[in-house]
Each structure stands twice: as C-alpha cells, then as structure tokens.
Amino acid sequence: MKMGMELEAARSVVDEKLLFVKVHMPWDMLCTYAEVLHIKMPIQPNDLCTTSSPFNFLSCITKHFYPSEDLIAKETEYFTAPFEKDRLEYFYVKDRDLFFTPSMRSRMAYYILSRAPYEVRGNIKKFGVTKLLDGGVYKAAYPLHDCRFNVRSKEDECPNERYLLYNEWAHPKSFYKMQPLDLIRKYYGEKIGIYFAWLGFYTAMLALAAIVGLGCFIYGYTTQETSTWSKEVCDPLIGGNIVMCPQCDKECTYWRLNSTCESSKVSIKLCIFDNYGTLVFAVFMAIWVTVFLEFWKRYQAELEYEWDTVEFLEQEEQPRPEYEAKCNHERINPVTRAKEKVPYTACGRCIRVSLGIGTVLFWIVLILASVVAIIVYRLAVFFSFSTRLQSDLKELEPFKEYVTAQMATSVTASVISFVVIMVLNILYERVAIWITDFELPRTKTDYENSLTLKMFLFQFVNYYSSCFYIAFAKGKVVGYPGQPVYLLGKYRNEECDPGGCLIELTTQLTVIMGGKAIWNNIQEVLLWMKNLIFRYCTRVGSEKVIPRWEQDYQLQPIGKLGLFYEYLEMVIQFGFVTLFVASFPLAPVLALVNNLFEIRVDAWKIITQFRRMVPEKAQDIGAWQPILQGVAILAVASNAMIIAFTSDMIPRLVYYWSFSVYPYGDHSSHTMQGYINNTLSVFDIQDFSNKSQPLQTPYWFNNSTTCRYRDFRYPPGHHRQYEYSIYYWHVIAAKMAFIIVVEHIVYLTKFVLSYVIPDVPYTVREQIKREKYLSQVILHETNLKLVTKRLKPMYSIHVLITLINMN
Template identity: 25%
Template sequence: MRQAMGSWTAISCSCCQMDSIQTLAVIQLRPNIKPEAKQWLMALLEAPATIGGPHILVHPGEDNEGHILLLSATECLLLQATEHLGYAKMDCHGFMRTFCYSSRTNFLHSDKRELFLSLSEQQFLLKYVVENLKVQAETYIPGYPDCILYPGQHVVHLLQKLKIVVKFYPLHDKPRLDSLKTRWYAQLNLAPQPIDAICSYFGESVAFYFDFLGYFTVSLMSMMLLSYFCAFFQDSLDKYVVFALFNILWSTITMEFWKRHSCVQAYFWGTLQWKSYLKPCRVQFRGTLTKNAITGKWELYYPPWKRVLRVLFVTLPIVCLFLGLTVDGMLIFLYWEKWAQDQYHKSNQFFATIMLYLPSVIHTFFMEILNALYKKTAAALTEWENHKHESTFQNYLTVKVLLFRFLNCFGLLFYITFYLQDVHLLKKRLSSLLIVSQTINQVNEFLLPYLQQKLKVGFKSQVGTNPFIDEVVSDGDLPSFSGLFDDYMELFVQFGYVSLFSCVYPFTAALLILNNITEIRTDAFKLCQVFQKPFPEAADSIGIWQVAFEMLGYFSVITNCFLISISPEVQAFCEEYEVGPESFLLYMLGAECEVFQLIKNDFIQANCGCLQKGEFEL
C-alpha cells in the first residue's frame, strides 16, 4: 500500500527522502470530529524532531467523512526506536548484536529499510512512537474546550478514552499477505509452516504461538507411533506401564527442547535481550487525576486498597461459586454414571448402551458451557478490579482462568485416578472429552469463521471513488483480534490430557494431531481474513505459558507414577516381593525425580556450552 508523496508530511531529513510512502497504520477518528481537532492531532504527530516532536508521517486520508489519518515513519525514526527498544540486528560480520544508531553503518542492510526492518517491526516501532506521544504543556483539545490535557499525558491514549480516536490499527500489505497465505494454509500439504515469514508479517508473539503449535504437534508423533506399537499387546494393562513411563520422559524432554528452540528463534529474531518498553496505562483504567509527587506529572491514581477489597470480597466469592458449580457437575456425573452402569448390567438393550455414554457427553457439554461463561465473568471481574497496566490485567485474568480450567478439565480425571482408581472409567471419560470437545472447538474455530467470511463477502459494499481508502476502511471494519489467550488455553488443556492421562487411552496423541493439523489452518485463516490485523508484539518466548506447561510436566510425574503403581502387573510384583504399593510409589517418584534432574542438568550444560562457543551471545 504505497502512495506518492502527495499530501503526506514533508520529510525534512535528507537521508530519509523517498519517492513513495507505505502506509503502516491508521487512526480512525469519530465521524463528527471537529476539523480543528483533526488538524491539531496531525500537527502533534508530525512535529519535527528539532522541537522534540516525533516527526511521524501523516496523511489526512481524504475519505468522504474526513475521519481517517494514515500513518507512516521515516527511516531515521524507526532506527532510533530500534535502538531505544534494544533490538538485536546482524552486523557486517554475521553476528547478532544490539543495534546502535550512531554506528548503524556497521550493521548489515542498515541503509535499506525494507531489508533491515520487517513489516511487523516497522508497525511495532510506529505503534511504540505513537503511544508514547506526550503533551509537553497544559492545553485543551481544539473544538473541545472541556477536554484538558496535562503535561506528561499520553495523547492518543487520552483521545481513545474520550472516544475521539475510535480505532488505531495496522494495515495489511495485500501482496505479502497473499504470498504468505499461499505458503501457509491455502495449499493442502504437510509442509512446515513458514515461521520466519509469519514473524516478519505478524510479529514474534504470533510466530511463537504457531511455532509452538507446530512443535507440539510434531512431538506427538512419537507418542502416536508408540500407541500403534502398544496396540499389538494383548488387551491388558501392561501397555499402560510402558506408556506411563514414556509420558514422564516425553513431557520433560519436550519442554526442555522447546526452551532451547525458542531461545534460538529469539536470538535470530533479535528479541533475546530486547527491552520491554514502558506502556501507558490501559484505556479502560479509571482513577482520579493527580500530580505525581516524584515526577511532577499529572496521572490517574486509584488506591490499591480498593482493588484489594474488590478482589477479596467480590472476585474471590464469585470464583469460588464457579468452582463449586464445577464440583457439583462432577458429582452429578458420577451419580449418573453409576446409574447408567447399573441399567446397562440389568439390561443389555440398545437404549441402555446409549445411556452408558450419555453422561460423559452431556458433562463435556456442561464443561464447555461453564468454560465460556467463566471466561466472560473472569474478564468482567478483572476489568472491574481496575488494573492500571495491560500486563497486570492479563496476569490476573490468566491466573483466574488457569485455576478454573485446571479444576474443570482435570479435576474429575484426578478424582477417578487417585480416589476411585478406575482405569476403565478414566479411559471412557478421557475419550469422551477428546472427541466431544474437539468437535465443539472445530465448529467454533472453523465453521463459524468460514460462514462469517462468506457473509462478509456476500454483503460487501460497493467500491467508492478512492479504492485505496475504501480498502483501508474495510480493514478497519473487521472485528478486532481477541488475542492468543484462548488458543494457548486450548493447547494447555491438550498438553494436560496427553501428558497426564494418555497412558490409559493411547490414541489421544493421534486425535490431537488430527485436530492440530486443522487448527493451524483455521487459526491462520482467521488471522489473515476474518479479523483486523493485530499490532505486532515483540516477544522472546511464549511467556507465562512456558511456566504453565512445565507445571503440567511436574504433575505428569505424580499421575503416571500412580497409574503405574495401581496396574495389576505392578501390584502382583509387589505381592510377590512383599513390597507395599505405597513404598513402590515412593520409590518410583524418587527415581523419576533423579532422572528428571539429570535430564534438566544435561540441557543446562548443553546450553552453557553453546553460550561459551558464542552461538547465542549478542
């Protein structure tokens, strides 16, 4: 989406002169925006660097309503932001080093913007500059005399809160997007995902998700092969012992290999040691405008003790209420399951056979509905708690949802495993969860977005006199991308099923592989065509989810060791050698901890060896 200079901001820097400018992002103002307010915002954005301005390139948009601003940036502005955020780039000797603007000639392709900075990096850096545009002196918004801005306030953030800025979003590059779609999901093949191309277009955060999704799917191949090998055993529980031992090693080695792989990716993407920039407070944050006694700047303040009271006396009881509903659902399932078993044994009719599987199916639907209701409730509660920064908001929301999902998805399975010790019921419950939940997810992940896309194409408005602006507005009319939280949560549940309980249902891995092959394409389709392009976010790993997956690895040690200890073969062995089942379980846990620690030490030594050789040193 390149345009001739035309109405763009004049470029004062001689080294940044260009024949055409690529639009990187769009600010959409309210439809009835006062012309003087629009001109004031444009003047703030394009203020030259000589007077402390950001010197962002701005185009008035020239749409029919007059409420579109097109944004871009000069090469110097992007390079200075690259240094400020601590990105690493390849120098002329082929080493990744932290970029320095004053010595930019020592870095490869630093004079060629398109080669030096990917589209995602340019849009991320532009967003950083725009978000950090601050008011230098107390003023008011022209045309809105009641809207006063104080020194140090973030301009775009405040305009979003006042609903003067309605949307702020990046633009798609249609030729690059079409090329990426062809390589990514448009062709029906099993070729590896173009992770580097995804990173260049959507940013490191999205690339890490799809990289982990593909890595997790490939890692399941070994478990699927073992399940087919175990199928040749007689119909007894001896294969569960083999599979449980494999699960323990698999869950540990998989995450250790992933940590090393993610470090390598972050190194070559230049984010291994990047600095997390200070973000303004959330648009939804509410508080009293006060003057900071230390910095002397005006800022919103909300007493922390009020937030603590809200968490203790409102959030906590509601979370406990949902946890109680989860437990009630488990008890009803167990009661109904016992009744269905009794009916099946009394009468072997077709209706009794259907009733035998009905409790598991209905309870799975109940779980999915409760998950959806709780997710909305948790988001509303976290919003009401009034957290100042987006990172804090996401952390509190993640903890709430993780706690509930862990109990809702795994609580009944743990009860069947440790209390009832019913391997056959555990197998039946796990198979029902996988089949029903994956079917529901596929409908939500593929069928609904596909129908939504078809309806959007069918009702597409007529093209106006300016096709470029019409395309810009069309991109903004798409629904906002909700983030990767739900996608990671789905992987978290999958990882729990396969690492904790798959020894009783070895075909878990095969079902998940089939689901994830489809998942990759449906997620890619939604990201490219259904939603607005999200602003790229720099990342050096999958973040807090790494800890969540590793915690499941620790739980898998306990669960699989216990399943081994209750198998008939092990119990017969204990009776023969007069060893108590509890003692055998303790021996298993102790031996597994030793093996677990040895594996981690080996990986740590291997990583240290790579660092000593300079493979990852910036």
C-alpha cells in the same frame, strides 16, 4: 499530528459515511521512537562460523519439506544493538526505506496512537486510540496487509509477504512443509512467531509419543484374546457359575459374571488399555515431557537470539495506557528514590488482589458443585433405568440391560459434563477479564500473565475435575453389599463398571477431547461463513476498485487477547496427553492429528480471515512455560496413581508373584489362573439390610445363599467377616511402593536430564558474547575516542596558560 505523524483521509468506496484515516511515520520520527522502544537494529553481519549439521547428507531429501528458497530467501544474520539516533552512522543502513521493517513501523505507530492525548477536562486527561475505539469514535485501527493473500501484487516495490505466507505456509498443498518462522516473525512480529514455533515444536515431539502410544495400543489389541483373566470371565464354567451381588438397592438383582462378557465385552476391552505395555508407556511419557520442555527451552533460546529478544523484558516493556491513565497517586520509587505516579496505594492493591482471589475461588467451588450435580445425575438416572427394567427379570440374563443402562448413563453424563464445561467457560471468561482489568496490571506482560493464571486454573478444574473423580474417587468408597455407602444420605455411591473404572475414564477423555476438537472446528467454519457473508453484503460493482485499507476492514478483527485462546487450547490438550495417558495411550495420536490440522488452520485463519495484527515483541511463551512445567510434574504422580488405583495391574502382579505358585513349582509355574475368583469376595444374602434387599430374584438363582462382589474382604463366618483381608493390605502396600518407586525414578531421571541438557546452546552463548562485545566496541569505545580527541586541545591550552602564569 502534534507528535509528528502524517495523516491522510480517504472516503470509503462502499459506504460514503465511512472515512479512513491513514497514518504515516516520517524517518526522523521512526528513529526517535526506535530509540524510545530500544529496538535492536543491525550493526554488522554475523562473522561467526556456524557448525554444519551431521545430517547434511540428507539435504537432498529434506529440502522438499522446507519452503522454496527461491520464493522465501534465507535472511542474512546480523549482530544487533539497541538503536541510538545520534549514532546512526554505526548501524548497518543500506536503504532508509527498508531499514525499519513494516512490523517495526506498525509497532511504533501503535505505541504513539495508544498514548496520544485527545481531550483534557480539569485533572482528567483522556488519551489513546483504545479509548476512542471503545467509545465508538473509530470503528477499527489496524496495520495494513501488503497485498491480497491469493494474488501477487503487480507493484514491484510491494514485498508480497502475505502472498508468500499463504502459498508456502497456509495453503493445504503445503501441509507437509516446515513453517517459514523468520517470515512469520517479520510479517506478524515476534509474539505470533514464537507461538507457531512452539506449536510446531510441540507437534514434532508428539510424533514420537504417538508412535510409542500406537505401538502400546496395538500390543494390547493383539494380546487381548490371550488374557487369562478375561477368558475366565467369559468362560461359562467359571464366569457363568459366579453369581454377583446387585449393584443398587432393591431394583437391581443378581447377575452372572460372564454376562458382562457377552453383553459388552468389557473385560476384553479392558485388556487393550490395561496391560503391561501401558505401564511402560506411562513411564516413557514422564520422560518424554521432560525432554520436550528441556529441548524447547534450548530452541527458544536460539529464537531469542535470532529475533533480538534476549534483553526484551529488561529494556522495552512499557506501562499499559490503561495503567498510565489512572496514575493519580504518588509514591517514592524504591530504586531511584524519586516520586512517581501510581494508580493505587498499597492498601488499594491488596483489596484488588483479594477481591480477585475470592472471585476465582468462588468459581472453582461452582465448578466442583457442577461435578457433584453430575454425579447425582448419574446415580438418579441409573436408579431410574433399574426401576424401568424390573419387568425384564424373567430374561435369562437381566444384567445385560443393566450393563447397557450403565454405559448409557456414563456416555450421557460425559456429554452433559462437556456441555456444562463449555457453558462455564463462556461465563468465566468474562469474569476473568473483568477481574484482571480491575487489578490493573502495569505492563501488558503482567496483564497477560495474570489472566493466564486465572483462566488456566479455572480451565484445569473445569476440564479435569470429572476425570480426576473417575480416576481416583469413583468406586473407591462404596462399602459392601450389606453396608453400602450413600451420597447425601440418599443415593448409593457409584461402583465402577464390571470391567473397572479405567474404561469409563477412557470414555470421558474421548468425549471431552473429541467434543472440544469438534467445537473448535465448528467455530472456524462459522468464522469463515461470517466473513463470506460480510464480503458478499458489502461488495461493489466491478468498475470500483476497493483499496487495500478497505479490503482489510472487511476482515474480522483480532481479539484483544490475541493468541491467548490458541495457547489455552493447546495447553489444555497437553494436560490431557500427559495427565491421563496411562488410561488412554491413543491420546498423543489424536493430539498429533489435531495439531497437524491446527497449525494450517491457524495459519489460514490469520492470513485470510483476520486483519493484520499489531506486531508485538515476545521473549518466550510467557506464563505458559511454568504452567507446562507444573503439569509435567503433576503428570508423573497422576499416571502412577492411575496405574496403582484405577487399573488392575498391581493386584494382578501381586497375585502373579505371591499367590499363584503351584506346589514344588519353579519360576515357570507362575500363572494367572484363579485370579478372578481371588478378586471377588463372598457375601451372605441373609445379611442384606431391608433398604438394600433386592425385590426380585431371577429363577436361575435357585437356592443359592451367597453372591460375590469386587473387593478383598473376609467371607461370612470368619471371626472378622466383611473386614479387609490380608490380601487387601498386601495390594495396598504394593500400590504405595509402586507409586513411591516410580515417582522417585522418574523425578530423578527428570532432574538428571534437566541438568545434562543446558537451557542455552553453547553456540548461542558465544554469539551473545560476541554481540555484546561488538556493541561495546562500536557504540561506546568509538564514542570514547571522540570525547578524548575533543579533550586533548583543551588540555594543551590549559598547560600553555599554566606555563605563562609561571613565567
């Protein structure tokens, strides 16, 4: 009240012990703080002609996919300038009650409440409603919704924007409509608006990737039966006569290659994902992610201009109340050379940052330790399965059970990995917030950027480490049957499934992506049930009318981090879609379906389940933008390495073009026949060590002296037996050449696209120049003329006095 606010108290109609304090800002105070916060207000309507779209002829069709203009009218575009109280007559003021929007009023009110002092003890000054909320003096502080979400207000002066947003945006019947972004921004502020704009743009771009990915999957599915190598595996005369070496020590036994086909169809399934269409799709996605980021920057620039956030960071960012409360040290400002208060010295800042970095690194090491623990679990469980199945060796094909055991181990390990990921997320979230609070960033943008970097770095390692292990480590360092490699000196290193590690990577991605989506939906349902129970417990008789502020109190409070978790969820999904898309072309399809629901669920949630958020300005998506760019760069190398080292595409190409030409044949004589036999090396069973010698052998093994294993090594009897063959080095050279060529081509294309596509559209640049010119003319040159007029009489008097003195 000392700062100029008007307060009104009202007792609750539900709980008499509860008191509501309503805050109102008079016109003069609004003008003062609009100038303090450099809020841009209209000075005149936009007089630049907008270019018509070449697709206007489709408006008769596309209009059905937009919110009704009869309900949500298109807003008039204005040129704006930072508000100045002394020059009010130059701003476009039609109605004082409507000049400042409710979101602007709420933001100014919160700015004052977060800085208003309430207690002074010696040199310690306490201020801010945040402190009072933490201390329990107040239970909540929030702006009011304008009406009920499902009932239009009967008052003519009520704008009913919440009702319109629910019907035209959050209601399930409007799932096919475009989002009313201007109304979202007007009601919730720019920060909420930019999130939904980004989510909608990302989902629209996913539609193209999903179509291409689905086409790639269909191509693999329709051509799976024509695969020569899969036919050879399942052929009883080829795969049935190839005896494979045991895949673990002692308990495992010999098995026939075609048993994998009969038991799990691994080879057939592999062809669905491991085909030439996947290579094309991986390159396409590398280009797609560049186009997505470049066009998003253009679209973001348009929103920055339309929503008056072009110069937001330079003008409006104010220190956080938590930062200002601890400013006990003085320093010389390097720009103004004046003394200013800061919360810590340079040495203190260094200590805080170092402690934060050390804590983050400790948790990353903890995640890697959990990945190693899961690897040990996989080895131990598979060993246990193998021991239990010793009694089944009399069966004709004992490896069928081993394949089942391997698949069961893989699926259970994926589920356990997901559970560990979710538990570590909960723990680290609190640690990351504590570290960021301890670092004490100056502004809210700095705070969010610091927390974003910590959380994403942790989530990146947490979610993707197991996928990177399967893609690039599993089955790569296993030795050969006579001399296997052991983990921790006890467990024999994992080998890939008979069909390769690509299928297992696909399984891991499916479990994590699907489990994460299911968990998020469970949380949404629990939130709805919590609100429903709370409203049921606090309901009153029909004779009592619950006022607007008390209805909003019954809703859930929005967290301190606001949309942070929504961004984090989508960026993690973006990583799955781009980093490992070479192993799972259906990832964009799943992401598209999830996001179509995510947009409406998020909209329904903030409109019906949450109190109205304090509107905040935001110029862009913040620290998420460079994170997305970093993921896009990493995705090129990741997918190239998956195709080169995880799939069998390069070995097949090398065999097709180098080792499969019939004598005197032309180009058409290239064939994939004999590929399976070429990829399997020979091992003499007499070279088994005592540690790895199988305890039992199936009766059909007869007097065989050799078995086969997946590798490119010289056979026994060769002067370099069990060393890598020349074919192995050909394949390695081809893999490295493939990675280098693909990366250079894609990175060059990305560079060209980023150069050709400007970040700011030409029309937006012209409008920004026009706005700055008008601001200069209307607010500054007009003022200059007034000063000049005042100086002219003084100049005339000075001349007259001079002439008199001369006389």
